[in-house]
Amino acid sequence: MSNRLSEVQARISTVHELESVVSAMRGIAAARSREARSRLDGIRACAGVIGAAIGDALMLDERNSAPSRSPSGSTNADGDGHGTHVVIVLCAEQGFVGTFNEHVIEAAARLRHPQRNDYFVIGDRGVVVAQEHGLTVGWSAPMVAHVDEVPALADRITGALYERLDGGRATRVTLLHAVPQIATAIEIVQNALLPFDFERFAVPKRQLAPLVTLPPARLLARLAEEYVFTQLCEAIMLSFAAENEARMRAMIAARTNVHDTLDQLIGDSRRLRQEEITAEIVELSAGSLAASTGSVKQKRPPK
Template identity: 55%
Template structure:
């Protein structure tokens, strides 16, 4: 085999191996996205239970002691953007950070970023996160990371720096694009949970005001869990789409190399025939 033929054959073999790797990455991304979607039902059921408990706890308070609904106005803003930890996700991080940047508008706003790749893209866009952490790489890591995020948020709120927290994350979508959602996480809006009107009050061991505050914190934790699962599912969905596009490119490249291999091989066979014919003459 000549040098040129060997070179083309080597490229062809490498391209085919790359196609196998891309197929495996697509399968892993699909499995992780499916796992995240399966976790969402339990997370949402937990949040729904907490919402019911908040309504029942609110009914224990005299109306004059109901938690105040936060008013609008100038507030120090903290924006938490959930980005991708790993690569091959197309424009996923750019879309999330674009929405986060739109929320930052006011002077003094802080950006927090989850995901190593997201932090890199943020730096490229001139955004400097005040806090960052790795995004989950598997659904089993959701609870621990949500707990860390909640602790960090309440510690920062305790310092009196931000008074409003917005959560920016993608969710699984249709037609090959994951929509980005922006929602207010804090201050907590109790209006979402109407006070229960059940005839018998539940037995409690905590003061009603303390119970309501504790349930609200737990609900914020549930919201963080839901956002992590949605973002993780969307990230892997974006990776699946990137792998589909990459697989198409690899298949086209493989077809080109195969055609070139056949052409080079045919040229060598022709040259050999000519040499044999010349030798006989």
């Protein structure tokens, strides 16, 4: 009995330690999600400045319309199904995120396109899930662990992406990522990065075009590449915030399970302690009764 009670008490101590770990992980995830959200305004402001510059550069186009060239300077495909469709999928690098990676990969697997899909999967755990779903992972990289790593990752993705574009191995690029949500559901958004849509940028109404030192086509290609970089930075930051919110929800569920386990163990401990006390009382009572009976037998007079 005492062995079982000591085992239960040891488990209670272990579960209390686990509760501390779960609470710490929840706090870290909340802080990282909040920090990621705070960086979004700066990224969007940068994208706005680049977008305004693209609008100014479009004034230099002789046709006063969007150029028919891709940001890399090569002519876009006509969209008849030739070439490769690159799908950038942002997943999680670390665990304890529930079904976060599964939702993102399933959304990528449902993406249908006449071109052959080549997947850029970000996040080692996402790569494993993608392979389980039979997706062709052409390129992968670890997901960021801190918000300060976002620009470096966006730069790596941009480099790998434009290497394929310049080599004629890709004609379309789509970005898939999760966005932070208050609700428990995970929302996945899809953005078309390339071919670059110049028509979404307003050309300013003024008489004089800006003075530039680069050919207009090259200038627009450079600006478009910078704009794609900011889009990747924003998507990575949103995905990182969504990942940590998924981790927060997982830790809340874990804490609930920990409390339920603690309640059960404390109940078992009380029951075992009560049984142990009862057994000791019964044993002492039996010993006293036996001693009293023996004493009475010794005092009985002879016949």
